[in-house]
């Protein structure tokens with residue numbers, strides 16, 4: 001069971017992608033709570049040239065930095081909108097991809113991440129999703 005604040009974050013991510021969904025272009029939404037308690041959202045930017053695509057978490061992070069001038073992540077979550085032909089119409093929580101795990105860790109190594117867990121969801125520290133992360137230092 002998620003806390004009320006975490007559920008509020010999931011709802012914000014769902015609302016973001018429900019509002020901006022476009023098949024093949026915007027299919028994932030993300031929401032993050034900053035260290036000061038404010039919520040920002042983002043949706044992914046897919047691209048004809050696949051390597052130019054940007055994940056929803058990165059867009060939300062960009063919003064946090066650009067719009068709020070904040071840099072710390074309390075909690076972050078991403079959700080995926082189903083495609084038109086999919087029988088399951090639920091907008092479900094998805095785990096951040098490897099690149100986003102790096103990005104989240106870089107901005108806040110104590111960030112909490114809401115991830116799927118069996119039929120439900122759970123909250124884990126970003127470090128648990130990225131053991132032995134790459135570092136130029138040896139001390140991480």
Ligand SMILES: [Zn+2]
Nearest residue numbers: 055096097100
């Ligand atoms: Zn990603």
